[in-house]
Amino acid sequence: MRSRFIKWAAGTLLAASLLLTGGSPYAWAEEAKPASAEAAVTITIDGKLQTYSQPAVIVGQTTMVPMRAIFQALGAKIEWDNDTRTVTAVKAYTKIKLAIGLSAAVVSGEPVVLEEAPLLVNDNTMVPVRFIGEALGATVTWDNATRTVKIATAPPISRPKPQKPLDVRAAAASPTAELPVEPQPSWKPVKAVKPPVDAPEAGAKEWRTFATSHYQVYYTEQEETVFAIAKHLDAIYLHASETLDHALSYKIPLALLNKEDYEKAVKLSWSEGEWNVKDRKMMIKLDEPSLDRLLITALHETVHAITLSADASKSKTYPFWFMEGAATYHELDAPFYAAMRDLKVYEALAANKLMTWDELAESSDKWENVELGYALSQSIYAFLAERYGEPAIASIFFTRGLFNDQLQLISNQTVKELERQWIADLKRKTAANKSYPGIYYGKDWKYVGELLQGRFHGFGRYYENGKLVYEGDFKDGEVEGQGTLYYESGARYVGSLRGGKPDGQGTAYDEHGNVRFSGEFRDNTYIQ
The missing domain is CATH 3.30.2010.30 (Zincin-like)
Structure with missing residues (x-):
């Protein structure tokens, strides 16, 4: 039993490798014929009856249909290589390659074994309908009473409406208030x-x-x-x-x-x-x-x-950065807008200490710097989502195929090319020097406001243990500019600040709202 399996597996891998490389597995002797043809079989796609110049036939337990007609009906573009008698079909992020006489196909780089090989019937290339339909994301069922193959196409992956951007001046003290x-x-x-x-x-x-x-x-x-x-x-x-x-x-x-x-x-x-x-x-x-x-x-x-x-996820291996990138990317979603990983990315970029994608492909327990690894994973996934659309990138989890092949199909770039472009994008954002809204969550503190390369910069609010401590201007991670300090006693200071302390023109109020001092402050001390 073991030797038969090894022989079968070796043959399958050889056939798959020939498909991938475009080689011819053997000299074609004669056209294949169906092993048995039973009563007529009907094909419907989304309830619409399909008619073919060559009717569908059953070979063994597999329904075979004309190749060009089924691919076109399901929205795939096809290319035929007459020398190798190989067809390549592409739809969205799925690429299928199969050849007449071979029971091995390739779906987005992943070898797949067919129950029946494609064959010729009356000069028509016939392919297994269930395999084609499911590989292109459709649901395929068999109605034995009517001898009908029913194909239900999957709805196109919808692009979610852009989420409401964080309004730092109107944000609630806790995002959970919006859930x-x-x-x-x-x-x-x-x-x-x-x-x-x-x-x-x-x-x-x-x-x-x-x-x-x-x-x-x-x-x-x-x-x-x-x-x-x-x-x-x-x-x-x-x-x-x-x-x-x-x-x-x-x-x-x-x-x-x-x-x-x-x-x-x-x-x-x-x-x-x-x-x-x-x-x-x-x-x-x-x-x-x-x-x-x-x-x-x-x-x-x-x-x-x-x-x-997802069923497609169970059969393949992802780089660890991709799995963690998807999860950390969605931490940025409303109402959380959790941007606290950004600073690690920009600091590593400035210090020339970015980890490579190959290093990040390893499990997180092997990362030299875990916090940086998660931050970079989020950054990479966000770069891909911004450039190609998050539905397209997320579809890799739910579509059969090898990770690198699927990513290349979506982007038309190799992984190494994408890595170089990601670094270039980080440098471009650094040079642009543009602030953006986000929230930082500390152990007992929280910042809601504008950020620049991961640092507090612009208007923001700072909380400790759920209480508002400061609202106003920040610069390069520090309290600096105009704002209001709130003291535990109920008193407050309104005016100019530097280094987190009253400095410049301002007014100090007691817990009842009465003015205590108004005028010039220097390093937290009232001057006049």
Whole structure:
């Protein structure tokens, strides 16, 4: 059995390699004939009956249809190489290559085994209809009663409407204020039958669980925080699903763990969340003082759940930067606008310490600088999304084919060429010296405002522990210009500041709004 498999696999790989290189596998002796032809078969595409000069035939258990007609009906452009009797078909981000007499095809660089090889019938090249339809993203079903092959084409990948840009002067204190919530009374936590994680102590704890529309939530403690997160989970899922134009067929298992249990389960102290591809489970560490940061982690891991659970994703390997780039890219979405990774990118560019795409292809636990690795992954994915459209780039997760081939098909550039263009784009943005809006989330602080190369620059608001501390001008990461300082006592200062302190003309008010000092300040001291 083993030797037969090796022989079959070797033959398939040889045929696939010949398709890829354009070689001829053997001298053509005579036209192939169908093994058996049964009663007439009908083909419909989106309910419309298809008519062919050469009717469809069944070979073995496979329905074969005329090559040119089916490709054109499904919107693919084709090229025929008469010397090798090979056809190449291209539609959007999918490229199919197959040859008469070969049971191996290539879809966007990935070898695929056909149940029946293309053949000639009455001078018509016949190809397997199910393979062609599904390779081009359609759904193919067989109606045995009417002997009809029904093809339903996939809707074109929609380009989401541009999200509302962040208005730094009108932004809410917390982005969660803009997220729809699920009413808590619908949750009825019950004792979980089985621990959701394999942490050593998991079995000794009493796990509780409840369901939202799209998640099955598990926890052992911090119920108030768990409920605060859960109120926004479905809004996060719907946003990610609609943006990626893809949905999951199951509820996402989500375990919310304390710091100790999480790090024993994940074994990465710097990690805040994980999507386990093999077990299809999500874990989030309840070690963040900010609900915003916890929800950003939930969005990050939900993007992983959607992109890495697709059937097309399971059969191929992605560079780590691409997987993490997609998840971190969506941290920039409204209402979070989480831009805190930018500074790492621009600092590395200035210091000539950018990691290469090859280095970033490795797993993150092998990155020399984890924070920089995630920041660069976000930057690369954002560059590709801005240039070619995020729906096109995200489609790589949901389309069969090898990663490099698909990216080259979309961009018409090699990976190395794209890497050089990404660096050039970073340098161009640096030279442009143009500010943009974003939000930084610290452990106990937050900045909402304008940024320049990742630094606070322009108008912004600075919060500590949820309270507004300063609003006004920033320059190169420092408080400088006109603004208002808010003190814990309720007093405030309005006027000119430098280095975070009153400096220049300004007015100091007490906690009741009465003027205490008005005039010249220098280094936080009233002069006159």
